[in-house]
Amino acid sequence: MxxxxxxxxxxxxxxxxxxxxxxxxxxxxxxxxxxxxxxxxxxxxxxxxxxxxxxxxxxxxxxxxxxxxxxxxxxxxxxxxxxxxxxxxxxxxxxxxxxxxxxxxxxxxxxxxxxxxxxxxxxxxxxxxxxxxxxxxxxxxxxxxxxxxxxxxxxxxxxxxxxxxxxxxxxxxxxxxxxxxPEGFAAYINLVMDHDLKIINKDLIDKRILIQDIGGLSTDIAVIKNRTVDDDKAQGFNLGVSESLENIREEIFSNHGVEVDSRRDVVEIITRNNDRNHIMVKGSRTSVHDITDRILMELAKKQYRLLRNVWQKNSQTEICYFVGGGSNVLKEYIKTLNNNLDGFNIEFFEDDKESIWMMANAYYKLLSEFTKKTEKLKEEKKTVKKS
Ligand SMILES: Nc1ncnc2c1ncn2[C@@H]1O[C@H](COP(=O)(O)OP(=O)(O)OP(=O)(O)O)[C@@H](O)[C@H]1O
Ligand SMILES: [Mg+2]
CATH class of the missing domain: 3.30.420.40 (ATPase, nucleotide binding domain)
Known part of the structure; x- marks a missing residue:
């Protein structure tokens, strides 16, 4: 075998x-x-x-x-x-x-x-x-x-x-x-523990936290208290970022006649470091900032409303982490809204990849710890048999 x-x-x-x-x-x-x-x-x-x-x-x-x-x-x-x-x-x-x-x-x-x-x-x-x-x-x-x-x-x-x-x-x-x-719990594990499941974030481990995971098609908000996910408080919403990306793609086409190949390319346009929010139209550099700003701000507002609702129901929350691909796209918009409105203690990941791979990383950490443990157990059993 x-x-x-x-x-x-x-x-x-x-x-x-x-x-x-x-x-x-x-x-x-x-x-x-x-x-x-x-x-x-x-x-x-x-x-x-x-x-x-x-x-x-x-x-x-x-x-x-x-x-x-x-x-x-x-x-x-x-x-x-x-x-x-x-x-x-x-x-x-x-x-x-x-x-x-x-x-x-x-x-x-x-x-x-x-x-x-x-x-x-x-x-x-x-x-x-x-x-x-x-x-x-x-x-x-x-x-x-x-x-x-x-x-x-x-x-x-x-x-x-x-x-x-x-x-x-x-x-x-x-x-x-x-x-x-459970997905929300995994995100929490990834935040507080390293690959050996050693705690890397002592400050965070006993805090009451929210994790808002904005994905392609859905948004999940996990509520964490006493180091566990509060099942009854967690909420899922059928609201992701894909639809907005699609709308941006369509509007770029109808306004500028330029066909952006995929949603992924839209993400590239709105997140890249050089020439962000610009496309080439018949060879001239053209801004699409008006389109992206309007559509993404609309979604950011909806996401912010979700946060507000969940925070209201969990008033002793200390911090909310934004993860998932949608958080990368909406980062600046949600930050701006938050500065002008409630001023919640919220946090985003600098590294886009980190927020997208959050779950997979967490499963990996949990698994490698599990396999190490079972191997250790096997070893111990062997030595017991020998002695
Ligand atoms: N750096 C990036 N790389 C890839 N996709 C990105 C990036 N930044 C934002 N996105 C966008 O984020 C969305 C995907 O997010 P994510 O991978 O978190 O979703 P998912 O987990 O597959 O979906 P769900 O959470 O709804 O089940 C896509 O619409 C994608 O275009
Ligand atoms: Mg996801």
């Missing part, structure tokens, strides 16, 4: 963030899938070899955990180019959707294909210790247990179809252990 490899996977509504092994591998894959009825036509073989596998994830997934077994999917960038792609519906439960599992298995299979050499039969047997999360709401409803046993109970197979570099490879994923953490 092969050795168990760590997989820390945050299946976000907007994108999956996954960290593997000894931090030697990480992927960020848009959370988009598209069902394929037939195998898609092969593009030239040369093209298959040169391209990045992440650009062409095309898989058949075999797993009893799925409602639809043995279906073929395009995943991530490749799916975004199809007409029948589906993104997660914010109202639905992460633990109940095939899409969550497809994304999870796809990211793990990519790691396995990259990390392992296949035998002559093109099959990789891969063992993982998985750390992942579910929204607080679903954990509260007890969905985490079912989700975990679905994953633990069987072998899940990902077969790469027309995927660059990996075409024909089959990965059998087996989980030796699965940990399902």
């Amino acid at each position: 092969s050795q168990s490899r760590i997989a820390a996977v945050d299946v976000g509504n907007d994108s999956v963030k996954a960290i593997f092994g000894e931090l030697d591998q990480e992927f960020n894959i848009p959370n988009i899938t598209a069902r394929d009825i037939e195998d898609r036509p092969v593009i030239g073989i040369e093209e298959l070899d040169q391209k990045d596998p992440l650009e062409g994830i095309h898989i058949r997934v075999h797993s009893p955990a799925l409602q639809e077994n043995n279906a073929i999917y395009r995943v991530g960038h490749l799916a975004s180019k199809s007409t029948n792609s589906t993104e997660l519906d914010p109202g639905s439960g992460k633990s109940q959707e095939d899409q969550t599992l497809i994304m999870l298995f796809a990211s793990i299979a990519l790691d396995a294909a990259k990390a392992n050499k296949t035998g002559s039969n093109n099959v990789i047997d891969a063992n993982y210790t998985l750390g992942t999360g579910l929204p607080l709401r679903e954990v509260k409803e007890g969905k985490d247990a079912g989700y975990r046993s679905k994953l633990l109970g069987s072998v899940h197979q990902v077969e790469f179809l027309v995927t660059p570099k990996y075409q024909g490879i089959k990965v059998n994923i087996k989980f030796d252990e699965v940990k399902v953490y």
